[in-house]
Amino acid sequence: MKCKVCKGPAVIRLRSHNLALCESCFLDFFYRQVSRTIKRYRLFDKGDKILVGVSGGKDSLALLDALITMGYNAVGVFIDLEMGYHSVESKEKVEKIAKERGYPVIIRSISDYLGVSLPVAAQEVKRPVCSLCGMIKRYILNRIAMDEGFSVLATGHNLDDECARLLGNILDWRVDFLARQDPLLDEEEGLVRKVKPLARTSERELTAYCIIRGIDYVQGRCPYANKPTSYFYKGIMFQIERKMPGTKLRFYQGFVEFKREYLTACSNTEKQELTRCERCGYPTLSNVCNFCRVKERIEQRRDE
């Protein structure tokens, strides 16, 4: 198998792009794909100060590494959720890449904000860990971005994540969810701009990128992870992609275009009016935001 570009020995075959590439040409291809995603969806430019949420996994570490390599002004941020060994290992991987490559990374702990670890918080408010995790991470990441003057918050969601989510939303025609599924969520009062620069890059390409770039990442899943539906949808998309290479990319790109033309433009669903949380100032639909309600509940329980 020869590299389609330089005719040297290829290391990876990308059926979706009808390409075989050597290491060096694969990296060029990878950066070009990310760059196209950034430009096509107008995510940010070289003048932006980008905060990259890193978990220690392959997607987010690859994103931080790629953005810095491509010359963007990017800083990683790791939130230690204090979930035992998994969190320790994840933090080590983040600290390792920061130290070895001199990447700027902000490290914070959930207790700095909530007073307790994520599993304890979940126990105190009697909710599953997964149901709290997303909300709390979104809150803390947004707060760090706003407080420290970042213009953009980037996350490592990849093409497979987005396709699985899209398929699930479409099978049930969840119009509100579809309307919010976008590689770019613009800044609003109190909310930083959120972007997904890897939305057109597959999981397989990300694994190859990490191997070639020597990025050491956490391989184990979160001990609380329990997402049978999204794994099921990824399996379905895998079968479709194997039969018709390129479908995932067409499905996602086609959706974003369709969504912007029909859903966002024609949506009858009125935008809900956000006010500010009376405790912390975070945008919310009620008087007190979800984060502050969880925090208050935990403090009450501690005082009992």
Next chain:
Amino acid sequence: MKCKVCKGPAVIRLRSHNLALCESCFLDFFYRQVSRTIKRYRLFDKGDKILVGVSGGKDSLALLDALITMGYNAVGVFIDLEMGYHSVESKEKVEKIAKERGYPVIIRSISDYLGVSLPVAAQEVKRPVCSLCGMIKRYILNRIAMDEGFSVLATGHNLDDECARLLGNILDWRVDFLARQDPLLDEEEGLVRKVKPLARTSERELTAYCIIRGIDYVQGRCPYANKPTSYFYKGIMFQIERKMPGTKLRFYQGFVEFKREYLTACSNTEKQELTRCERCGYPTLSNVCNFCRVKERIEQRRDE
């Protein structure tokens, strides 16, 4: 397994509806589902004169049988495509149900309209049989409906057909195709109203209906049928339905609602202006319709 309605012995389990039913209660359920489809999408009413396209297969024969049993004014129409044994067998099944149950059925042959059989026509115009078949059947069925004063043309497309087509259209976001996928295509100048009363009824329910009602149908596929993609999509939908019963119905119903709200209402795609074919008067985008062009070509070849 007991019938959920009458507690007698059940013969079929419908996981998508969380039901087990005996023969008699299944028939009630089947008619109720078809009736709901007709009413929900306002396909037709008891005052309409309905032409039902029958192929000799289970879906269309079940449709004719159900509509007549439900008290609709329905007449079957069979177009003999003259494709050898498959056509002979199909015609026999149609004639059998017509004779045994006293159902009115119009029988016509493709040569009455085109002068030759479908395989010969395909050969003459150097096109695959499947690429001609749909266009020719649509033309002849519409002409019979218009000439003989029918207000509606009904076809046997079932839930599985519609879901497979929908999935294919969505993976590629073929907006024009999506905009035309509807259980109801209203009448226009020169075109009869077209409806799909089985769009919410699964293939499995149709097989059960034919068995219970003693309907003898053609089991073999058309010898020219070559639809690997639609079979592949049916397999994908089967896996999703098995994992999450009821998804096919939600997917299809949700689409029709979504489509009518967002696609039809907001579509930027301008409707193409139809004129009348200068030979036969059929609505067309050019001077001569596709059917007349094929016919002309065949006549020229015969004269050579």
